[in-house]
Amino acid sequence: MFENLSERLSGVFDKLTKQGALSDDDVKTALREVRVALLEADVSLPVARDFIKAVQEKATGQAVTKSITPGQQVVKIVHDELQHVLTGDADPGALKIDNPPAPILMVGLQGSGKTTTTAKLAKRLKEREGKRVLMASLDTNRPAAMEQLAILGGQIGVDTLPIVPGEDPVQIARRAKTQAGLGGYDVYMLDTAGRLHIDQELIAQAAAVRDVANPRETLLVVDGLTGQDAVNVAQEFDDKIGVTGVVLTRMDGDGRGGAALSMRAITGKPIRFVGLGEKMDAIETFEPERIAGRILGMGDIVALVEKAQETIEAEQAERMMKRFQKGRFNMNDLKMQLEQMMKMGGMEGMMGMMPGMNKMGKQMAEAGMDDSILKRQIALINSMTKKERANPDLLAASRKKRIAKGAGLEVSELNRLVKQHKQMAGMMKKMGKGGMLKQAMKGMF
Numbered sequence: 001m002f003e004n005l006s007e008r009l010s011g012v013f014d015k016l017t018k019q020g021a022l023s024d025d026d027v028k029t030a031l032r033e034v035r036v037a038l039l040e041a042d043v044s045l046p047v048a049r050d051f052i053k054a055v056q057e058k059a060t061g062q063a064v065t066k067s068i069t070p071g072q073q074v075v076k077i078v079h080d081e082l083q084h085v086l087t088g089d090a091d092p093g094a095l096k097i098d099n100p101p102a103p104i105l106m107v108g109l110q111g112s113g114k115t116t117t118t119a120k121l122a123k124r125l126k127e128r129e130g131k132r133v134l135m136a137s138l139d140t141n142r143p144a145a146m147e148q149l150a151i152l153g154g155q156i157g158v159d160t161l162p163i164v165p166g167e168d169p170v171q172i173a174r175r176a177k178t179q180a181g182l183g184g185y186d187v188y189m190l191d192t193a194g195r196l197h198i199d200q201e202l203i204a205q206a207a208a209v210r211d212v213a214n215p216r217e218t219l220l221v222v223d224g225l226t227g228q229d230a231v232n233v234a235q236e237f238d239d240k241i242g243v244t245g246v247v248l249t250r251m252d253g254d255g256r257g258g259a260a261l262s263m264r265a266i267t268g269k270p271i272r273f274v275g276l277g278e279k280m281d282a283i284e285t286f287e288p289e290r291i292a293g294r295i296l297g298m299g300d301i302v303a304l305v306e307k308a309q310e311t312i313e314a315e316q317a318e319r320m321m322k323r324f325q326k327g328r329f330n331m332n333d334l335k336m337q338l339e340q341m342m343k344m345g346g347m348e349g350m351m352g353m354m355p356g357m358n359k360m361g362k363q364m365a366e367a368g369m370d371d372s373i374l375k376r377q378i379a380l381i382n383s384m385t386k387k388e389r390a391n392p393d394l395l396a397a398s399r400k401k402r403i404a405k406g407a408g409l410e411v412s413e414l415n416r417l418v419k420q421h422k423q424m425a426g427m428m429k430k431m432g433k434g435g436m437l438k439q440a441m442k443g444m445f
């Protein structure tokens with residue numbers, strides 16, 4: 001057993017002393033480990049290389065959060081990037097099956113789990129969407145495969161096209177189409193023949209069937225355990241037949257899911273479903289989050305990411321408080337507060353939490369200052385230059401005109417913002433001296 005990536009990384013970084021930001025060397029050391037882990041997880045070399053490059057660019061120079069190690073921080077960046085690369089369709093499980101009867105073509109190598117997946121999807125369509133589904137096996141070379149589909153159909157209560165000996169796959173596809181129309185089916189699924197390897201005949205047959213059926217979806221079933229081979233198979237099927245999505249089977253096994261990453265990066269085809277066992281319910285829509293966690297070999301990655309986020313916010317609050325206590329409160333601070341207010345459900349609720357501002361919150365609400373004002377104020381601050389934000393005293397009439405124009409608002413509105421800023425800055429200073437600020441800030445973050 002290999003130790004997982006998170007352990008590896010923390011091993012590397014425990015030795016390093018903490019620094020303010022991730023250095024080039026930190027990131028390089030960490031990424032060497034990430035690279036090995038990716039390759040072990042069956043990610044192809046070029047994909048791993050590109051991936052590492054992307055992470056390197058994102059990671060170098062990032063501020064290190066106090067309560068997590070640089071290694072954890074790199075893991076977080078890796079995780080986010082994995083998810084980014086893996087994310088395909090918003091709803092990978094939504095099959096295009098309008099205009100009944102909608103044909104779905106199932107393709108893939110023998111043993112990939114194609115027949116099983118056909119039945120799993122039929123069951124899903126029947127149970128989740130109340131669809132009437134007809135399944136047909138086109139594997140004329142292997143009578144056992146045709147029977148297998150019929151048996152599965154019986155188990156899940158989905159009809160299969162009766163087997164007529166001597167027909168070729170194209171004839172069966174035509175009969176399935178007619179039968180689906182006559183029988184009032186919503187969907188008909190064509191389970192094409194598989195071979196152990198891709199050959200001319202297999203492709204020619206699948207193409208002929210495709211031309212007859214004109215499928216709404218062509219789903220390629222590949223064995224997730226075969227890693228890089230799965231990607232080559234997918235590429236070839238897509239080139240020759242054109243697929244609309246991939247189903248990765250045996251993701252319940254030992255494989256670490258690297259095939260998924262390569263698949264997405266190389267073929268550009270979305271992974272729609274993953275097979276998680278032999279049972280008819282063992283299929284799920286593809287979730288990048290899960291696969292990312294799996295490739296990293298750490299289940300608690302999400303918790304870690306969230307913790308990191310919280311810490312960043314807490315540190316931000318601490319820094320802000322220190323500034324306020326010193327009487328510093330510029331437009332950047334105001335902007336941060338306004339954004340925080342938006343998050344916390346508006347002005348009145350927010351002001352209510354701050355001692356001494358209760359009344360002000362009420363007055364603002366009564367004067368019609370709602371959340372749209374927050375948005376406009378943020379727009380005004382965004383329209384200021386860096387210098388103006390840091391030093392609001394610079395805001396002379398000509399600057400004000402430019403700022404208001406940039407935000408598409410009136411100067412009068414900017415004047416109100418400036419006044420509000422002054423009031424708040426004064427108040428912060430007073431509160432900072434009395435220690436009330438600390439108490440107030442506790443409620444804010």
Ligand code: GDP
Nearest residue numbers: 110111112113114115116249250275276277278
């Ligand atoms: P086909 O030749 O591509 O049609 O493959 P089959 O559907 O006959 O599947 C081959 C074997 O793989 C069967 O024993 C299935 O039960 C098994 N199988 C299919 N999908 C999965 C999966 O997601 N996980 C596991 N563990 N086994 C699977």
